[in-house]
Amino acid sequence: METIRTFVALRFDEQTNAELERFIGELRRSYPDVKWAPAENLHLTLVFLGDVHVNDLNGITEALAEVGREFDPYWLSLRAIGCFPKPARARIVWVGCDEGSDETTTLQDLIATQLEPFGYRRENRPYRPHVTIGRAKGRHPLAFDHGVRKWASWHGGPTEITEICTMGSQLGRHGPTYSVLARCPLGQDD
Numbered sequence: 001m002e003t004i005r006t007f008v009a010l011r012f013d014e015q016t017n018a019e020l021e022r023f024i025g026e027l028r029r030s031y032p033d034v035k036w037a038p039a040e041n042l043h044l045t046l047v048f049l050g051d052v053h054v055n056d057l058n059g060i061t062e063a064l065a066e067v068g069r070e071f072d073p074y075w076l077s078l079r080a081i082g083c084f085p086k087p088a089r090a091r092i093v094w095v096g097c098d099e100g101s102d103e104t105t106t107l108q109d110l111i112a113t114q115l116e117p118f119g120y121r122r123e124n125r126p127y128r129p130h131v132t133i134g135r136a137k138g139r140h141p142l143a144f145d146h147g148v149r150k151w152a153s154w155h156g157g158p159t160e161i162t163e164i165c166t167m168g169s170q171l172g173r174h175g176p177t178y179s180v181l182a183r184c185p186l187g188q189d190d
Contacts, residue, residue, distance in 0.1 A: 003051040005169040006181070008064065008111055009043040010104070016078065016159040017042055020095065023154060024133055027093070027147065034093060034134040034142060041178050043167065044076075044097075044131050046108045049120060056118055057166070061182040063114040064164050068184040071107055076100030078131060078156035087148045089141035093134035099158065104129040111164065162186055 012020070021039040028036050052060065077099035083090035097104060108127050112120060136142040166182040 002054045004054060004057070004181070005171070006049040006052040006057075006060075007045050007167050007169065008047040008049070008115075009045050009165050009167050010076070010161050011043050011163075011165050011180075012159045016156060019156045020078070020131070020133065023095075023151075023156065027134065027151075031093075031134070031142065031144070031147065033137050035137050035175070036134045037132065038175075041176065042131060042133070043165070043178070044104065044129055046104075046111050046164070047115060047120060049115070049118070052118075057181060060115065060118055061166060061184065063118070064111065064166060064182070064184040067107070067110045067114050068164050068186050069188065071110065072187040073160055073162045074100050074103045074186075075158045076104060076161050077158045079154065081148055081151045081154060082130070083142075083144050083148065087145045088143060090144040091136050091141050092132055093142075093144060093147075094130040094132050095154075095156065097129045100161065101129055104161075107164070 017039050020042050024036045027034070049060070076097055078095050079098045080096050082094050082096055084092040084094065105127055108129070112122050163186060164184045165180050168179045168181045170177045170179075
């Protein structure tokens with residue numbers, strides 16, 4: 001049976017994507033040993049589902065549409081920069097959220113609950129809304145302490161969150177290619 005590598009995400013308006021792309025360009029000059037995310041791949045992951053059977057996509061979309069009907073659009077501000085697991089030994093570079101962070105966490109929890117019948121299992125760690133913007137190249141972590149301090153006050157501005165997207169991910173030689181499989185508007189009855 002055919003499967004698609006799938007995740008549920010929030011996408012951003014053109015202005016926010018452009019601001020993130022500008023910021024990544026600035027970071028790229030200081031940190032060339034990071035594989036920076038291309039603008040078309042920028043998103044905030046709510047739930048990673050992994051390989052999903054194509055036959056389950058309609059049910060997943062219906063479950064997300066149900067959440068969307070009950071959740072109003074809201075504003076999200078991207079702010080500051082951080083790393084996983086820690087700045088001194090960074091593998092992942094991310095941009096965090098301030099305004100809208102609580103709403104995003106609540107939305108993620110509702111979606112996770114709705115997707116449990118499709119085999120989704122929650123992670124053991126608490127959900128922290130963020131946008132992954134870069135990954136350390138190779139096997140060695142990156143020392144990103146200076147970057148975290150230098151760009152601690154970066155602010156990407158507000159973006160209105162109006163929909164939940166089901167995304168497909170195809171892994172290729174040059175990284176993943178993402179496509180929107182379904183869009184579920186927030187706060188709209190059918």
